[in-house]
Amino acid sequence: MTAVEHRPALLPTLGGAFYTSPAVFAAEQQHVFESLWFCVVRAAELAEPGQFKTVQVGRESVLLVRGRDRVLRAFLNICRHRGALLCTEPEGQLRRNLRCPYHSWTYGLDGTLMAAPNIASFTDPDGTALNRGRYGLLPVALREWLGYAWVCLADDPPSFEADVVGVVTHRLGDVEAIDNYRIETLQLGRRMTYDVAANWKLIVENFMECYHCATIHPELTRLVPEFARGQAAQRSVGSGAEFGSGVAGFTVDGRAGFAPLPGITPEQNRRYFAITVKPTVFINLVPDHVIIHRMFPTAPDRTVVECDWLYAADVAAAGDLSHSFELFHRVNEQDFDACQRTQPAMSSRGYRAGGVLVPAEHHLTEFHQWVVAHIGTPAESG
């Protein structure tokens, strides 16, 4: 027995085609983005009856609208008559109902077909009286959690408790841990949208490992010294990364931030927790704010990332957020630049069989296995 036998080995990554193939991306749209829970909007932005947003989920335009009964619902954004898009604006306020601007078929905010020109004069295809229930808007499953609306296009959605809540609970090791931050009560302080020329999986992998932190994140590693040693925050249950001893707060220069959120425990104070909720959500918990990334993959080599910085109401309203915001904005830019530099190499013959994972990246293998389990392995290409 020699010392080397105890050292962990390099492990293989996914091959390059996973990041470039249109067939892989189509399979991901079908089996991942259009089949699993996908976090789309902050629910507080749809607070009033009639407020709506349209969002892209995989290949579908989804309409979210709050009903007169104050229930938030999601539908495919198309008219059942001849298929026109009902709403073409990204957001807005409906007055009473949803009227298709092509032929005036009109739906309630709950999706029910209410009226259509000459509707009394026609029947169902089988000749029986028109069953309006058959022509309501096509519903999309929706759940609200952490102040966000999560939708699922699957006919038979997977368990939200297992796939979303359970993942967060398992990562934090404690069912109350996430509740302590009371994210649904926080207010949006800043939002940035990043248009990243890279496959969404490169962004996930980058978020999951910290082997790169010493190289590209000088501000972050100054705050959280263990990151400089390449330790990923997400490797073991319940672990958070501790701030350095001279660090006053999670800000770009380490100066003090804001008061800790009232519900967090002493163990949660002065720590940074990162959680990946596959496929497209990253949650970042620090004592005085929460940062949430939502990805919108649009092509094999392009992903739009929307990032929210959430604060206690009084801080969001009156605080100077700039030093707080600037830290993770820089981290984002550093990360997405690295992902953009990696994307072009994915089509090289030198990456056809992939690269290697060092021990600090070994947990990426679980993500790779998860991807393969959902979409299979792409065929070899010349």
Next chain:
Amino acid sequence: MTAVEHRPALLPTLGGAFYTSPAVFAAEQQHVFESLWFCVVRAAELAEPGQFKTVQVGRESVLLVRGRDRVLRAFLNICRHRGALLCTEPEGQLRRNLRCPYHSWTYGLDGTLMAAPNIASFTDPDGTALNRGRYGLLPVALREWLGYAWVCLADDPPSFEADVVGVVTHRLGDVEAIDNYRIETLQLGRRMTYDVAANWKLIVENFMECYHCATIHPELTRLVPEFARGQAAQRSVGSGAEFGSGVAGFTVDGRAGFAPLPGITPEQNRRYFAITVKPTVFINLVPDHVIIHRMFPTAPDRTVVECDWLYAADVAAAGDLSHSFELFHRVNEQDFDACQRTQPAMSSRGYRAGGVLVPAEHHLTEFHQWVVAHIGTPAESG
């Protein structure tokens, strides 16, 4: 027996893939645009010998040129030697002949190979004396009718009398009806080119039905009240849509237009007739002018529409056309906006099996059957 049994049922439309699939569009290029009669240019714009235009028909660049014998001819716009485009300008005036600017192979305006450098020194591939007749420009069938040149790329073109003249005659119910307008004597008053982000079939369907008129065409329905009830002008043989009693002319505000065209009958006065000449031509007849749409489909989701407003010569030369032109220009913009709003929904899972046709749209089924007869049904896609 209940009353409902007498009401017409909803009918299915084509599925969404017909409007988005590259394979469907390729089949349409081959079996529709490159196989049927396609209306390309107003013949009066090529009045003089040597005048030429180049137009796109399906995937081909077609050269139209009037010969020294005053006959208008069409050819594939490529040199028989090494394939250079003969004319790259959209229009122009040739002096004596067509000289390829690459190697100076030279053709008469009738397509005959007249000269080539060193032509005396080479033979046909089989070694016999060069048969210049084998190297003339490749001809394209051409007919002039209603003042337009119609071309057909098929080796064996279908009957122009049946497919074009017959369609117009059948629609109007009378062989002389179209002749009364003497369209070939009219002059171009205005021309608009619309670049529409929609499949050409959505534009055809929109033109064929008026169920949408009450919703999107306020000016038009004020002039032609029956359109507000959703009655399509093209549903029954010979029918024209009558102007409202207070309407003085087919203008944007109903004020008087111009004197009726001299040849039309009293039955044709104060009426609007619409005719669809598949695949790509719409003819609109009103007492004092004629509007002709020609579509140039360029992609599954893009169609260029060229629209001509034609008037009696004295009106075109001296009349104030603005109120007359403005009406259908607005109608065009309203229609194309509706088509553009519909195109994105064609790729939705919610439209995979299509939508429904209300009774006022049932005649669209004939168009759908015509499409399927020409190109077949696209394979199911995930």
Next chain:
Amino acid sequence: MTAVEHRPALLPTLGGAFYTSPAVFAAEQQHVFESLWFCVVRAAELAEPGQFKTVQVGRESVLLVRGRDRVLRAFLNICRHRGALLCTEPEGQLRRNLRCPYHSWTYGLDGTLMAAPNIASFTDPDGTALNRGRYGLLPVALREWLGYAWVCLADDPPSFEADVVGVVTHRLGDVEAIDNYRIETLQLGRRMTYDVAANWKLIVENFMECYHCATIHPELTRLVPEFARGQAAQRSVGSGAEFGSGVAGFTVDGRAGFAPLPGITPEQNRRYFAITVKPTVFINLVPDHVIIHRMFPTAPDRTVVECDWLYAADVAAAGDLSHSFELFHRVNEQDFDACQRTQPAMSSRGYRAGGVLVPAEHHLTEFHQWVVAHIGTPAESG
């Protein structure tokens, strides 16, 4: 026996799909650009240790860098760890080594893996001590000749002596002929980059024949009268095209150029020699300078051509190059314009079976056979 029997016949060309099909272009990338010797950069531009350039060869980004031992080397431009591009700039100067900016894996200028964070803590996938030799940069074969670096991505490169040197020697008919110009000692006087909307094979064919010269090259045919008769400079071994009797030099207006290069023979004086080194290099030799074209095909219908004008050192430093440069710059523009006019016709049904070669173009058949031998014949397309 009649006279016509002695005249050469027209021969067929390649069919249009060879110039438009994405499948043909993919086959060319694999079997031509990524398998044969490809001339990429002038070696003098990488004179100092640590100087690098990144170039595109087929679908690969290739990094060329001169080592501390002054040897020029080429590598795939990707890190062996997780595939990030090592260098994203087109050129630059490295200080000591190549450090991947994502995770700091660090390579020597000879490609050896020198360091990586925590490298001591991990082993090879089989558990044995890390064999750093397995993780060096992936090397690309490289040869320097005529002052240029030629690379080959094949695992087992073909003979450089046969495919490159031998082609030039065979064309000039003499093993010393090219050496007389001492091209590796010349200096870059001017460089032009042309972005040509045409398939690379059209550019090769254009360069190989002069049947077009009388039509599109007035300046060139004034200097070299035999070009006006359509004789290609490349048809027979050793032949150069002689300047006209009143021509003082190879300049745009025939005025005197510079002193002949010192090594050339009297037979090489007052003559123009053209050599095609397939797939992508053209060499043009005249008494007082050398012009070298390198093509970078980027799509079936797009080719970037980089053209260097090389002069004796004193001329490059102090001469007025404008009249000398202007001649072939015009020839290039005339040629590339012709190729761009030809490209669109390649997709016409009228060119599906190709065009014809006149006797002065018959030697193009060899090029066509060479292409077919490397990539095969594309499947028929509708």
